[in-house]
Structure formats: C-alpha cells, structure tokens
Amino acid sequence: MDRLRFRSLASGSSGNCYFIGTASYGILIDAGVGVRATRKFLKGMGLDFHHIQGVFITHDHIDHIKAVGTIGEKHHVPIYATKAVHEGINKSYCVTQKLSSSQRFIDINQKIKVGEFVIQAFPVLHDASDSVGYSVEYRGKTFTFATDLGYISDVVAEHLVKSDYLVLEANYDEDMLANGPYPSHLQQRIKSRTGHLCNVQTAEFLANYYTDRWKYVFLCHLSKANNLPELAYTTIAEQLKSQMIDFENTMEIIPLERMSPSALYIFD
Numbered sequence: 001m002d003r004l005r006f007r008s009l010a011s012g013s014s015g016n017c018y019f020i021g022t023a024s025y026g027i028l029i030d031a032g033v034g035v036r037a038t039r040k041f042l043k044g045m046g047l048d049f050h051h052i053q054g055v056f057i058t059h060d061h062i063d064h065i066k067a068v069g070t071i072g073e074k075h076h077v078p079i080y081a082t083k084a085v086h087e088g089i090n091k092s093y094c095v096t097q098k099l100s101s102s103q104r105f106i107d108i109n110q111k112i113k114v115g116e117f118v119i120q121a122f123p124v125l126h127d128a129s130d131s132v133g134y135s136v137e138y139r140g141k142t143f144t145f146a147t148d149l150g151y152i153s154d155v156v157a158e159h160l161v162k163s164d165y166l167v168l169e170a171n172y173d174e175d176m177l178a179n180g181p182y183p184s185h186l187q188q189r190i191k192s193r194t195g196h197l198c199n200v201q202t203a204e205f206l207a208n209y210y211t212d213r214w215k216y217v218f219l220c221h222l223s224k225a226n227n228l229p230e231l232a233y234t235t236i237a238e239q240l241k242s243q244m245i246d247f248e249n250t251m252e253i254i255p256l257e258r259m260s261p262s263a264l265y266i267f268d
Contacts, residue, residue, distance in 0.1 A: 002116075004138050004267045006165065009033050009041045011147075011220040012258030016064050018167060019045070020117075020136055020143055027114055028055045029134060029145050029167075031068040031079075038067055041261055049075035053114045054104070056121075057081040059128035059148060060088030069095040072102030080104045080112060082121065088129035108132065122159050124149035127194040135159045141267065143167075147221050150193040152205050161209050165267065168206075170219040170236070170255070171196035172226035180226050196221070199232050203239035210240065212250045216265065219255040229255035 002022050009017040015033040019026055023046070031038065042048055055077055058064055068089060072079040079102045081089065086105060090098045106112060112119045116139065121132040126148045133146040133156060144163040146156055160166055177187055177198075190196050206217065219232050232255050240247045247253070256262055 002139075004141055004143070005045075006143065006218075006265045006267070007041075007045065008167075008218070008220070008256045008262040009038060010259050010261070011256040012222060012224060013063050014224075014259055015066060016058075016147065016221065017041075017067075018145065020138075021047075021051075022116075025051045025053055025115055027117060027119070027136070028052055028071075030058055030064040031055050031071050032062070032064040032066045035067045035070045038071070044261070045264060049077055052077050054078045054080050054112075054119075056106075056119060056134055057085055057089070058124075058133065058145070059126055059131040060085050060092060061128050061148070062092065062094045064148075065089050065092060066094055069097030069099060072099050073097050076102065078102055078104045080106050080119075082106055082108065082130045082132065084130035085128075085132075122155055123153075124156055125153070125194050126150065127189065127192075133159065135163065141165070145220075149197060150191075150195040151201065152197070157205070157209060160205075161211055161213075164213055165216045165218070166214060167218045167220050167256075168202055169197040169221045170199050170202040170227070170232040171221050172198050172223045173228070173231050173235070174198050174200060176228075176231075177223075177226040182225065190226075196223075199227065199235040200239075202232075203236040206236055207239045207243045207245060210243075210245050210247070214251045215267070217251060217253045218262075219253065222255060222258060224258060
C-alpha cells in the first residue's frame with residue numbers, strides 16, 4: 001500500500017505535470033495542465049487535490065504553471081518554489097488566480113519534508129526567471145526530475161547519478177530541428193546552454209555516467225515538431241550499446257507521452 005508510485009499527466013510544450021507519491025497521498029511536480037484534467041488524472045488513482053501535500057514548480061514558463069493559481073488558492077495546496085519563480089508566477093498573464101496564502105518559498109539545496117518524502121531543489125540552466133530540478137527521497141529510494149535544461153552540469157549529474165529513477169529531458173533530435181519548421185533564432189535558443197537537451201546529449205550522459213542503480217529512465221518534454229518517441233529511445237539505446245552497456249537487463253527507458261497520461265508505475 002505504501003509503495004512508491006509515479007505517473008505523468010503530460011510532458012511537453014503544451015503542459016507538464018507529474019505525480020509522485022503513494023496510494024494515499026503525494027506531491028505534484030509542476031502544474032502545467034488544466035485543473036479539470038489534473039483532477040480527473042488524480043481521480044484515476046483514487047485521489048483528489050486534498051491528497052496532494054504540495055506542488056513543486058521547476059520554473060515559471062506557461063507549460064509548467066498553467067493551473068498553479070487555482071490549485072494553490074482554491075484547493076489550498078501548498079505551492080513550493082524559489083522566490084524568483086514565485087515572482088515570475090504572479091507576473092505571468094496565464095495565472096489569473098495569483099498566489100498568496102498557498103505560497104511556500106524554498107531555497108536551492110534546502111531539504112523539504114512532506115510526509116515521508118524529502119524534496120531537494122538543485123539549479124539547472126534554462127531561460128526562465130529561475131529554474132530547478134528536484135530530487136525526491138522516499139524510504140531509501142531517490143527519484144530525480146531534470147527537465148528544461150540546456151546542458152547537464154556537474155551538480156545535475158551528481159543528483160542523477162545518486163538516483164534510482166530519473167525523469168530526464170530528451171527534447172529534440174538535431175536533424176529534425178535543423179530541417180523542421182522552426183526559424184533560425186528559435187533553433188538557436190533551443191540548442192543553447194539555457195535551452196533544451198537533445199537526444200544525443202541525453203544519450204551521452206546516460207552512457208558516460210551509467211550506473212546499475214538506475215531502474216527506470218523516463219524521457220520527458222519531447223518536442224512535437226522536432227522529436228519522436230521511438231527516435232529518442234533508439235538514440236539512447238544505440239549509445240548505451242556502443243559502450244557495451246547491457247542496460248536491457250537492468251533498467252527500462254520509457255518516453256513519456258506529450259499530452260496524455262502515462263501508465264501508473266508502482267515500485268518495490
């Protein structure tokens with residue numbers, strides 16, 4: 001009953017929201033999907049907003065904060081974010097219900113205890129007011145979220161290597177981006193150190209830092225225009241195999257759906 005559970009509601013430029021918890025309560029990472037869809041998603045797991053003990057925001061772009069005002073103020077769920085991210089949320093035109101009573105301010109590297117979960121923010125580079133990833137510890141297991149980042153710093157790598165489960169960005173394929181519909185300036189933004197990770201960057205990290213501690217790697221924030229789930233998976237699998245890593249017997253690599261819920265994963 002108390003086993004660790006994970007489920008993605010959506011993972012892409014149209015919206016991002018992830019649940020991590022148990023059968024009876026949990027937290028959300030980001031709130032970039034509409035309130036009705038989020039509530040339906042929770043009810044599919046036998047939960048509602050009063051079972052959510054906190055929402056942890058990675059950064060203030062619309063696809064990560066769309067529903068945060070209503071969830072925080074109407075449903076009285078604490079909203080955790082750095083000071084800069086909170087300021088960005090309340091300046092955002094898409095957040096019509098501004099945060100006040102639900103605001104909870106966190107600092108980088110500060111550990112926050114929510115039930116049996118210990119959540120720690122770490123810095124990532126992205127072109128937002130402020131951007132963080134999160135490591136979530138539960139009963140000796142660690143689940144780390146690293147999305148919307150242009151490169152994997154030593155700090156990010158340290159958190160990922162010490163984890164059992166990863167949600168890691170694989171946003172675009174380099175050839176698809178170069179030959180796709182995006183104008184040059186947008187391509188440059190995406191490829192910059194404050195942009196997004198491509199499939200090759202993610203593949204090289206997983207191969208160079210591989211540890212058999214990793215049980216699941218969930219690939220997140222895949223671009224609709226510049227990536228394909230099978231392409232992201234194949235790029236990573238081929239990189240791992242090229243370095244003689246027998247990952248297929250130790251971990252699963254799962255591209256997350258952009259606009260629909262994933263399966264519910266229950267871990268031992």
